[in-house]
Amino acid sequence: MALPQVDNRLEAVNRVRAHQRAWIAETRARVDAGEPFAICNGDEFEEIFIAMGIPVLAINYWNFLIAAQGKTGHYTQVLHEHGYAGNHFFGLALASTLAPEEAPWGGLPKPALICGSIRSEMELRVCELWAKAYDCPCWPLDFSFPSASAHPTPPDWWNYTRDRWRELVDPNRLAFRIEQEKALLAYVENLTGRTFSLAEMTASMELLNEQMALWAEAKQLIGQTKPCPVHVRDQMSMYQAMWHRGTPMGVELIRAYRDEIAHRVKRGVGAYRNERFRLYYHVQVPPWHEHIEEKYGAVAVANFYSGVPDLYARTIYDNDPLAALAGRHLFLFGFNAERIVKEATEHRCDAVVAVEAFDAGYPSRERQVCEAAGLPYLAVPRDADDDEVRGLVGRFIEERLM
Amino acid sequence: MGALEELQGFYRQRDTAARAWKAQGGKVLGYVSSSMPEELAAAAGFLPYRLSGDPQAGFDTLGRYYYPLADKSLPGSRVMSLEFVNAIMQAVFSGRYDFLDYLVIPYARKAVLALYTHFSVARAAYPELKIPELYLLDRTITPFYAGGLYNRGRILDFKAWLEASGGHPVTDGLLAAAIAEGNETRRLLSEISALRAQGRILGAEALAVFGASRFMPKATFNPLAERAVGEAGARTTRTGPRLFVSGSPLDNTDLYALIEDCGATVVGESHDWGAPMADLPLNTAAPPLEAIAERFHKSPPDLIFPLDAAVADVVGRAKACGAEGVVFHVYRHDDHELFDVPAKRAALEAAGIPTLYLQEQPYRIEDPAPVRAAVTQFLADLRS
Numbered sequence: 001m002a003l004p005q006v007d008n009r010l011e012a013v014n015r016v017r018a019h020q021r022a023w024i025a026e027t028r029a030r031v032d033a034g035e036p037f038a039i040c041n042g043d044e045f046e047e048i049f050i051a052m053g054i055p056v057l058a059i060n061y062w063n064f065l066i067a068a069q070g071k072t073g074h075y076t077q078v079l080h081e082h083g084y085a086g087n088h089f090f091g092l093a094l095a096s097t098l099a100p101e102e103a104p105w106g107g108l109p110k111p112a113l114i115c116g117s118i119r120s121e122m123e124l125r126v127c128e129l130w131a132k133a134y135d136c137p138c139w140p141l142d143f144s145f146p147s148a149s150a151h152p153t154p155p156d157w158w159n160y161t162r163d164r165w166r167e168l169v170d171p172n173r174l175a176f177r178i179e180q181e182k183a184l185l186a187y188v189e190n191l192t193g194r195t196f197s198l199a200e201m202t203a204s205m206e207l208l209n210e211q212m213a214l215w216a217e218a219k220q221l222i223g224q225t226k227p228c229p230v231h232v233r234d235q236m237s238m239y240q241a242m243w244h245r246g247t248p249m250g251v252e253l254i255r256a257y258r259d260e261i262a263h264r265v266k267r268g269v270g271a272y273r274n275e276r277f278r279l280y281y282h283v284q285v286p287p288w289h290e291h292i293e294e295k296y297g298a299v300a301v302a303n304f305y306s307g308v309p310d311l312y313a314r315t316i317y318d319n320d321p322l323a324a325l326a327g328r329h330l331f332l333f334g335f336n337a338e339r340i341v342k343e344a345t346e347h348r349c350d351a352v353v354a355v356e357a358f359d360a361g362y363p364s365r366e367r368q369v370c371e372a373a374g375l376p377y378l379a380v381p382r383d384a385d386d387d388e389v390r391g392l393v394g395r396f397i398e399e400r401l402m
Numbered sequence: 403m404g405a406l407e408e409l410q411g412f413y414r415q416r417d418t419a420a421r422a423w424k425a426q427g428g429k430v431l432g433y434v435s436s437s438m439p440e441e442l443a444a445a446a447g448f449l450p451y452r453l454s455g456d457p458q459a460g461f462d463t464l465g466r467y468y469y470p471l472a473d474k475s476l477p478g479s480r481v482m483s484l485e486f487v488n489a490i491m492q493a494v495f496s497g498r499y500d501f502l503d504y505l506v507i508p509y510a511r512k513a514v515l516a517l518y519t520h521f522s523v524a525r526a527a528y529p530e531l532k533i534p535e536l537y538l539l540d541r542t543i544t545p546f547y548a549g550g551l552y553n554r555g556r557i558l559d560f561k562a563w564l565e566a567s568g569g570h571p572v573t574d575g576l577l578a579a580a581i582a583e584g585n586e587t588r589r590l591l592s593e594i595s596a597l598r599a600q601g602r603i604l605g606a607e608a609l610a611v612f613g614a615s616r617f618m619p620k621a622t623f624n625p626l627a628e629r630a631v632g633e634a635g636a637r638t639t640r641t642g643p644r645l646f647v648s649g650s651p652l653d654n655t656d657l658y659a660l661i662e663d664c665g666a667t668v669v670g671e672s673h674d675w676g677a678p679m680a681d682l683p684l685n686t687a688a689p690p691l692e693a694i695a696e697r698f699h700k701s702p703p704d705l706i707f708p709l710d711a712a713v714a715d716v717v718g719r720a721k722a723c724g725a726e727g728v729v730f731h732v733y734r735h736d737d738h739e740l741f742d743v744p745a746k747r748a749a750l751e752a753a754g755i756p757t758l759y760l761q762e763q764p765y766r767i768e769d770p771a772p773v774r775a776a777v778t779q780f781l782a783d784l785r786s
Contacts, residue, residue, distance in 0.1 A: 082744060083743065083744030083747070083759075084740060084741055084744065085732075085740050085761040085762055086734075086737070086740060086761075086762060088737065091741070118512075118543045118544075119512075120512050120737070120738070121511050121512060121543075121704065121705040121737070121738035122737035122738045122741055124543075124705065124707065124738070125705070125709060125738045125741035125742060126741060128707075128708060128709045129709070129741060129745075132709075138708070140543070140544055140707065142542045142543055142544055142549065143542075147509075147512070147515060148512075148515045148516050148518045148519040148538070149538070149540075150518065150537075150538040150540075170540075172540070172552070172555060172556075173540070176542070176548070176549075176552045179548055180544075180548060183548065282474055282475065304475055335473040335475050354474050355474060356469070356474055357482070358464070358465070358469035358472070358482065359469070360464070360465025360466065360469055360470075361465065362465060362466050362469070362470045363470060364469070364470040364471075364474065365470055365471050365527075366474055
C-alpha cells in the first residue's frame with residue numbers, strides 16, 4: 001500500500017507570518033518617520049483606516065500573538081501588579097504596553113488613536129486604559145458586534161450577509177452607526193491630515209470582497225477534499241491575512257493560499273498522517289488534537305472560524321461603501337446551531353465537538369440540531385487537554401464513530 | 403409599625419405591592435436595571451417594577467432553561483457567568499415574576515442586553531414558563547449628542563409601544579403628573595441619603611428604602627417615605643467609621659449588614675440600587691416627553707464613559723457624604739468594574755480617602771468570615 005502524501009505546513013502560512021512580521025517593522029519605521037498608526041478593536045473600523053492609508057493593528061491579533069509566544073502568564077501577572085484582578089485575554093495587549101520589555105517583536109509603535117469598542121464594557125475600559133498608557137485619544141463606537149437586538153435574524157442568515165445584509169440589521173442602529181463612523185472618520189482626518197476618498201473606500205471594499213471570495217474557494221477545497229489538504233492549525237494561521245483585508249496584499253496572500261491548496265488537492269496531498277474521521281470543533285484548534293489523531297485517526301478539519309472569512313463580504317449599494325461596512329460592523333455573523341451543521345456538513349465532518357461549560361444534563365440546542373442532522377455531537381466541559389477531556393473524546397470516537 | 407419598617411417590609415417581600423396592583427386589575431411592567439424611564443410607563447397606566455435576583459435562590463433553573471439554549475461560542479460565553487444577572491433569569495424561570503404583563507430589557511450593559519435574547523429563545527422553546535412579552539429599550543453607551551438623538555428616538559418608540567400594549571394614551575398632562583410624582587420620590591430619596599450621612603439611618607435601611615421605591619407605586623411609596631424621613635430625623639446619630647461602597651450593583655443588603663455589623667455605617671454608594679436613584683430630577687420646565695428623553699440619555703447605563711467621568715463620579719459621591727473610607731466590592735466576572743477599580747482607588751487615595759478592595763466576590767455571601775475580617779482590619783487601619 002502506498003504511503004499517503006503528507007505535508008503539514010503550507011508555504012502560504014510561512015508567507016503570511018513573514019509578511020506580518022515585516023509589516024510591524026515597516027509600520028514602526030513609518031511611525032518613526034512621522035506617519036500615523038492606529039489601534040482598533042477587531043471588526044470596528046479597520047477598513048476605513050486601511051482605505052486612508054493608515055496602518056492599523058487589530059487588538060486581538062496582538063493578544064493572540066502574545067499568547068502564541070507563551071507570554072500570557074507573564075502579562076497576566078503584569079495586569080495583577082497594576083491592580084487588575086482575574087485572567088483577561090483582552091487585557092494582554094494593554095499589559096504589553098505597561099511592561100514593554102517582553103512585548104512581541106519589540107512592541108508596538110505609539111498609535112495616533114485607539115478605536116475602542118463597546119463589544120463589551122470591559123473591552124472599552126481596556127481600550128481607554130491603553131490609550132491613557134500611550135497618551136493618545138480613545139474613540140468608542142456603539143453597538144459593536146455582537147449586540148443583542150430586537151431585529152429578527154433568519155435561521156439561514158448566512159444566505160443574507162453578502163447581498164441582503166440590510167435585512168439583518170436594525171435600521172435605527174444602522175443609521176446611527178453610519179453617522180458615528182462618519183464622525184470618527186472626520187476626526188481621523190483632522191488628527192492625521194489624511195483625507196478619506198469614497199472611491200478609494202469602494203476600491204478597498206471590492207478588494208475585500210475579492211479576498212473573501214478566494215477564501216471561500218479555499219474553504220470549499222478544504223471541505224470537499226479527502227484527505228484534508230490543510231491542517232486546522234494552518235487554517236487558523238492564515239487568519240492573519242484578515243488583518244490586511246481590503247488591500248492588494250490581502251488578496252495576494254489568500255490567492256496564494258487558494259492556489260497552494262488547489263495544487264495539493266490535485267496531487268492528493270493531505271495535511272494529516274492519519275485521517276479516518278473528520279471532526280468539526282466549535283472553538284479553534286483542539287488542544288487534544290495530536291492525541292486523537294495518533295490514537296484514532298480523528299482529525300479536526302473545521303472549526304468555528306472556518307466559514308467566517310466569506311462572511312465579511314458585503315455588496316455595496318447606492319455607491320455607499322460606508323453603509324455596507326457599518327452594516328457589517330453591526331452584524332458579522334449569527335451564532336445559531338444551524339451554522340454548525342452547515343460548516344460541519346460542508347467540511348464532510350463525521351462528528352461535532354463543542355465546549356459546553358455549563359452542561360447540566362439537559363440536551364443543548366446544539367446537540368439537538370446536530371444529532372437531528374445526523375451529526376454525532378459531543379460536549380466537552382472546557383477547551384483544554386486533560387485526562388477528563390481526553391477520556392470523553394476517546395469514548396465518543398470509540399462509541400459513535402468507530 | 404413605623405414607616406421605615408414598613409418600607410423595609412416592601413423591600414423584603416418585593417412582590418407584595420405589585421401583586422396587590424395586579425389583583426386590582428392593574429398591569430405590571432417589569433424591567434431590569436436602573437435607567438428605565440419609569441414615568442413614561444406610569445403615565446401609560448402601568449406599574450413599573452424593577453426585577454432583582456435573590457442570592458439565596460440558587461441557579462437550578464438555568465441548567466434547563468438557559469444553558470442548553472445559550473450560544474456555545476467564545477463570544478457568547480463571556481456573559482454567561484455574571485451571577486447577579488443570572489439570578490434575574492433564575493427568578494423569571496422559577497415563576498417568581500408570574501405577575502408581570504410585560505418585561506422591558508434596557509441596554510444597560512451587554513450582559514443585561516443579552517437577557518433579551520436569553521428570554522426570547524426560552525419564551526419560544528418553553529411556553530410553559532409564561533415569560534411575558536418582551537421589549538428591548540435600546541440606547542447608546544456613549545454620552546454624546548448624537549447618542550442623545552438616537553436615545554430620544556427610542557423613547558418615542560417606547561411610548562408608542564406602551565400605548566399599543568394596553569396602556570392608555572400618554573398625554574402631556576399624565577406625563578407631567580408622573581414626572582411630579584417621580585421627582586418627589588427622588589427628593590425623598592435624597593432626604594434619606596442626607597439622613598444616612600448624618601448617621602440617623604443605617605446604610606442597610608437606606609438601601610432597602612431605595613429598593614422599595616422600585617417595587618411599589620410611587621403614590622404609596624412617597625407618603626411612607628415622607629413619614630420615614632420624619633422618623634429617622636428624630637433618631638440619635640450613630641457614631642463610628644463612615645464608609646462608602648462602590649463596585650458591582652447590590653440588589654440586597656447582605657454586604658451592608660455585614661459592614662455595619664463591624665461597627666461602620668455605609669453612608670453612600672455609587673451602584674445603581676442606591677443613592678444614584680435620586681439623581682437627575684426631571685426638568686419640569688421642559689415639555690414632559692423631552693424631559694423624559696433628556697433624563698434617559700443623561701442617566702448613565704451600567705458603565706460611565708469615559709473612565710475619568712466614572713472616577714470623578716465615585717470621588718465626588720464619596721466626598722459629598724463625608725466618607726472616611728471606600729469599600730470596592732466587585733463580583734467575580736464583573737469585568738469592567740475590575741478594570742475601573744485601580745484608577746478609582748488611586749484618585750480616592752490621592753484625595754486622602756483610604757480604600758478596601760474586595761475583588762472576585764460571589765453574589766451570595768456564603769462565608770462572611772473573609773469579608774468580615776477584611777472590613778475589620780480596614781476599620782482598624784482607619785482608626786490608627
